[in-house]
Amino acid sequence: MRKYFGTDGIRGRAGKFPITVDFFTKLGFSAGRVLTKKFQSASKPKVIIGKDTRVSGYMLESALEAGFSAAGVDVYLTGPIPTPAVAYLTKAMRAQIGVVISASHNLYQDNGIKFFSSTGTKLDDEIELEIEATIDAIENLDSEIIGKAKRVEDAQGRYAEFCKNTFPKDLSLEGLKIVIDCAHGATYQVGPKVFNELGAEVITIGVSPDGSNINQDCGSTDLDLLITEVRKNKADLGIAFDGDGDRVLMVSAQGQIIDGDQLLYIIVKAELISGSFQGGVVGTLMTNLAMEENLKANHVLFERSKVGDRYVSELMGERHWDYGGENSGHILLKKHHSTGDGIISALQVLKAIQQRQISFDEAVAEIELYPQILLNIAINEEVNLDAEHVQEAVKNAEKIMHDQGRVLLRKSGTEAKIRIMTECADRDLAMKAAEAIKKTIFG
Numbered sequence: 001m002r003k004y005f006g007t008d009g010i011r012g013r014a015g016k017f018p019i020t021v022d023f024f025t026k027l028g029f030s031a032g033r034v035l036t037k038k039f040q041s042a043s044k045p046k047v048i049i050g051k052d053t054r055v056s057g058y059m060l061e062s063a064l065e066a067g068f069s070a071a072g073v074d075v076y077l078t079g080p081i082p083t084p085a086v087a088y089l090t091k092a093m094r095a096q097i098g099v100v101i102s103a104s105h106n107l108y109q110d111n112g113i114k115f116f117s118s119t120g121t122k123l124d125d126e127i128e129l130e131i132e133a134t135i136d137a138i139e140n141l142d143s144e145i146i147g148k149a150k151r152v153e154d155a156q157g158r159y160a161e162f163c164k165n166t167f168p169k170d171l172s173l174e175g176l177k178i179v180i181d182c183a184h185g186a187t188y189q190v191g192p193k194v195f196n197e198l199g200a201e202v203i204t205i206g207v208s209p210d211g212s213n214i215n216q217d218c219g220s221t222d223l224d225l226l227i228t229e230v231r232k233n234k235a236d237l238g239i240a241f242d243g244d245g246d247r248v249l250m251v252s253a254q255g256q257i258i259d260g261d262q263l264l265y266i267i268v269k270a271e272l273i274s275g276s277f278q279g280g281v282v283g284t285l286m287t288n289l290a291m292e293e294n295l296k297a298n299h300v301l302f303e304r305s306k307v308g309d310r311y312v313s314e315l316m317g318e319r320h321w322d323y324g325g326e327n328s329g330h331i332l333l334k335k336h337h338s339t340g341d342g343i344i345s346a347l348q349v350l351k352a353i354q355q356r357q358i359s360f361d362e363a364v365a366e367i368e369l370y371p372q373i374l375l376n377i378a379i380n381e382e383v384n385l386d387a388e389h390v391q392e393a394v395k396n397a398e399k400i401m402h403d404q405g406r407v408l409l410r411k412s413g414t415e416a417k418i419r420i421m422t423e424c425a426d427r428d429l430a431m432k433a434a435e436a437i438k439k440t441i442f443g
Helices: 021-038 057-070 083-092 125-133 155-164 190-197 224-232 260-274 289-297 309-319 342-356 360-364 388-400 427-442
Strands: 010-013 046-051 074-080 097-101 110-117 149-151 177-181 201-205 237-241 248-252 280-284 301-305 323-325 331-333 372-378 406-411 417-423
Touching: 021 046, 021 057, 021 097, 021 110, 021 125, 046 057, 046 083, 057 074, 057 097, 057 110, 074 083, 083 097, 083 110, 083 155, 083 342, 110 125, 155 190, 155 342, 177 190, 177 224, 190 201, 190 237, 190 342, 201 224, 224 237, 224 248, 237 342, 248 260, 248 342, 248 360, 260 280, 260 289, 260 323, 260 331, 260 342, 260 360, 280 289, 280 309, 289 301, 301 309, 309 323, 309 331, 331 342, 342 360, 372 427, 388 406, 388 427, 406 427, 417 427
Parallel strands: 046 074, 046 097, 074 149, 177 201, 177 237, 280 301, 280 323
Antiparallel strands: 010 110, 097 110, 237 248, 323 331, 372 417, 406 417
16 A cells, blocks of 8 residues: 555655655665665665755755665755656666656646656655665665765756657758746756757747746646647647656647647657557557547557556557557657656647648548546545446446536546546537436436
8 A cells, every 4th residue: 555655656745744854864864775675786776866946945955865865875866857858868878777856747836746766767666665664664774885976967968868869860950940838846947949050930938937936827737829820820839848847748839729639649759650669559448439440440449548658668568569659748758768758748739740741730621529527526535436227327428428428527636526528520419418427317
């Protein structure tokens, strides 16, 4: 049973347990002791620590540094850098673990921590549980064992080159006008640099972090400003990252919001046309039905995992597939990186349209998503979703949609709520189906 770790690390209000100096010091020490036991060698284990632009990142970085050093681990600090950059540097620098201090798309009041293994993937469940089990066992070690700390030279530059190397050298972004929204977050330096150096005309927003404006009215969680700037500048498209840079959403020249499902489809479609696609695609329970149907129409295997990029990644590994993602903008392309990367994902979308010599709007038009209705119902007591009357309600809802839609019922992992999702080509029928389920179960 997990005590602190969720599906994507530990997250909460900065300054309140567990996002405190005391806890992060213990966490660093515990993770360090687990590392030293697991990777016994003549040299000390190494940890890469990166962060986003939140003001609380300074104190949490120092606390982690102290904890890891006290445990006999050498610490390498990158400063503000995207989450996938830490995954890359952990692998490239032969470190045993990578750490990101970030609350992703949340506002600045929150913060958190994510761990990466030596291979640049999310830390295994058993190691997280082992860290939890030793979290209160902090002790003082001999001075000869204590680790050192240093800054990583040119972390941003190294990561920028890594990103650019995923884009074909015989292609360019010349002729494209792009608005990039960095959410005042971790991509604010490296993101515009990558696209500019590949030849695009880049207009930037969300590149002035002050410690408290991350994700505020900008980035992938709020696209209104990006839509306005794309239209005002008559840009070909807009790109929005979240605070730590592992998600991406886009905006068309017409101001249409393009989600992770559509972006992944554009990438896969281009790979199919070029003959380089292999394997299948992993989505989640929330992946749009139109995505599944379009892939199957192109004879592409498709499977769904639980919601969460770590579950997408796990299923991709089991199937040995290179393509997966969530509609939230987490796109995983294992042929390019071990984890979701907003910059690399955006580059592969642009590669797709440049190779095919079509506009972004033309690529988007090749997949039309079905309307999704999502109802969140607060509950005061446990609801058995396997009960006979619930399953009967689902069957009736499917009949309302003429058996050409999809129904998903699930319990929220973070709130006392039941989520009802229906989707089909006809929005009105999807709404009727959702309301019918709600009435049957909750009255």
